[in-house]
Amino acid sequence: MDHETPKTMGQQHGRRSWAEPWKIKMVEPIKMISREERAEAMKAAGYNTFLLKSEDVYIDLLTDSGTSAMSDRQWAGMLLGDEAYAGSRNFYNLENAIQTYYGYRYIIPTHQGRGAEHLISKVAIQPGQYVPGNMYFTTTRLHQELAGGIFVDVIIDEAHDPAHLHPFKGNVDLNKVQMLIDKHGAQQIAYISLAGTVNMAGGQPVSMENVRALRALCDRYGIRIYLDATRMAENAFFIQEREPGYANKSVAEILKEFCSYTDGAWMSAKKDSLVNIGGWLALNHLDVFEAASNLVVVYEGLHTYGGMAGRDMEALALGIEESVQDDHMRSRIGQVRYLGELLTEWGIPIVQPVGGHAIFLDAKSFYPHLPQDVFPAQTLAAELYMDSGVRSMERGIVSAGRDPETGKHRYPALELTRLTIPRRVYTQSHMDVVAESVKAAYDARDKTRGLKMVYEPKYLRFFQARFEPL
Numbered sequence: 001m002d003h004e005t006p007k008t009m010g011q012q013h014g015r016r017s018w019a020e021p022w023k024i025k026m027v028e029p030i031k032m033i034s035r036e037e038r039a040e041a042m043k044a045a046g047y048n049t050f051l052l053k054s055e056d057v058y059i060d061l062l063t064d065s066g067t068s069a070m071s072d073r074q075w076a077g078m079l080l081g082d083e084a085y086a087g088s089r090n091f092y093n094l095e096n097a098i099q100t101y102y103g104y105r106y107i108i109p110t111h112q113g114r115g116a117e118h119l120i121s122k123v124a125i126q127p128g129q130y131v132p133g134n135m136y137f138t139t140t141r142l143h144q145e146l147a148g149g150i151f152v153d154v155i156i157d158e159a160h161d162p163a164h165l166h167p168f169k170g171n172v173d174l175n176k177v178q179m180l181i182d183k184h185g186a187q188q189i190a191y192i193s194l195a196g197t198v199n200m201a202g203g204q205p206v207s208m209e210n211v212r213a214l215r216a217l218c219d220r221y222g223i224r225i226y227l228d229a230t231r232m233a234e235n236a237f238f239i240q241e242r243e244p245g246y247a248n249k250s251v252a253e254i255l256k257e258f259c260s261y262t263d264g265a266w267m268s269a270k271k272d273s274l275v276n277i278g279g280w281l282a283l284n285h286l287d288v289f290e291a292a293s294n295l296v297v298v299y300e301g302l303h304t305y306g307g308m309a310g311r312d313m314e315a316l317a318l319g320i321e322e323s324v325q326d327d328h329m330r331s332r333i334g335q336v337r338y339l340g341e342l343l344t345e346w347g348i349p350i351v352q353p354v355g356g357h358a359i360f361l362d363a364k365s366f367y368p369h370l371p372q373d374v375f376p377a378q379t380l381a382a383e384l385y386m387d388s389g390v391r392s393m394e395r396g397i398v399s400a401g402r403d404p405e406t407g408k409h410r411y412p413a414l415e416l417t418r419l420t421i422p423r424r425v426y427t428q429s430h431m432d433v434v435a436e437s438v439k440a441a442y443d444a445r446d447k448t449r450g451l452k453m454v455y456e457p458k459y460l461r462f463f464q465a466r467f468e469p470l
């Protein structure tokens with residue numbers, strides 16, 4: 001199989017490795033500060049890796065958002081920025097790239113993904129309506145709730161089990177959608193909020209079969225499907241690899257077919273599309289487009305830039321094209337898998353199967369002695385940083401926040417620490433260093449006591465909350 005990592009290939013006769021389809025032209029020095037300095041920095045940051053200074057970080061796996069390396073073509077495109085307020089040439093290039101590769105009709109640029117989430121939530125949700133989604137994403141759900149929607153998780157049950165090996169753990173459970181329709185009526189469903197490679201489930205894909213069946217169900221009731229396309233190109237790669245009938249289709253072809261079953265999409269271009277900033281909303285229906293296009297001038301900027309500079313739109317247009325190349329995607333996901341295989345071999349509990357953009361450490365299994373109230377995944381992120389200067393982030397009870405009705409913590413089944421791999425930034429040696437640090441934290445797991453939250457902001461608390469050791 002051509003997707004195997006060098007390590008597994010090494011066990012076979014006649015080793016053939018894959019390698020990145022690029023070489024390095026410019027480097028950015030990084031350094032590791034001392035253990036004492038790291039402990040001091042972690043304390044000053046309130047044991048929240050979001051509050052660390054970047055210069056105190058050695059290998060930064062906080063997020064894959066806006067952290068990718070641009071190509072020489074993209075940098076060249078930056079010099080072709082047409083910074084006109086209205087009708088920039090770069091907007092038309094961007095619009096053309098989205099229409100070509102994602103297939104949607106109408107395009108609205110936004111400053112990043114949550115700008116687009118804000119617009120679609122305001123336009124397509126009536127207060128009191130339900131918004132079924134395949135697990136939640138933090139900013140997505142918050143915008144849906146702020147627009148008066150009630151989020152309902154309709155992902156398959158397997159997604160909540162970190163050890164389950166279902167190949168498409170991002171799939172929607174159609175029975176859950178049907179039950180919601182039967183209970184409340186189709187008019188009470190705002191739309192289906194469908195995400196490719198479900199971030200909170202561990203970067204798990206949705207199958208083509210599932211989206212096709214979802215489309216058929218929604219067509220019976222006149223319900224629209226809007227796609228969170230943030231990591232949909234990665235999702236397309238998994239379909240190519242795992243779904244019967246797709247092995248000989250390109251990532252680009254699969255991406256376009258998948259999008260064709262949906263009515264529109266929002267995008268954080270900071271992920272798949274290999275740029276540092278940007279986003280968009282794309283729609284197939286003129287009525288929704290006109291409403292969103294009117295709102296974009298209120299919240300983001302004119303409808304031909306939506307908060308992005310012309311040069312950023314140019315880099316994004318080029319990034320979209322690069323992001324759907326099969327060899328790019330193979331090496332991107334291959335690197336994530338390389339790290340996952342090392343950890344699996346060492347018996348460290350991670351979400352399986354390994355997803356698209358990150359390794360998710362299963363903090364509940366890592367620290368079985370820590371109850372969820374003392375924030376095991378937050379604790380693990382702090383321990384990793386103190387061990388090696390590797391920055392990860394929490395995806396568990398802190399990220400889940402409080403129920404808007406009851407004000408109580410939500411207790412997600414998954415309590416995860418995410419090692420997110422930026423695209424085209426780190427080498428295999430960096431992955432080795434990361435794996436060894438996780439192993440060191442695992443060997444020292446019995447000594448860990450957990451954290452208490454001492455400052456809690458109202459919205460998206462994981463970004464700014466502060467903690468102290470117990």
Ligand SMILES: *Cc1c(COP(=O)(O)O)cnc(C)c1O
Nearest residue numbers: 112113114137139199230268270
């Ligand atoms: C990052 C992300 C968003 C939000 O996008 P921003 O560009 O960070 O505003 C939405 N959905 C998913 C799945 C994401 O990963």
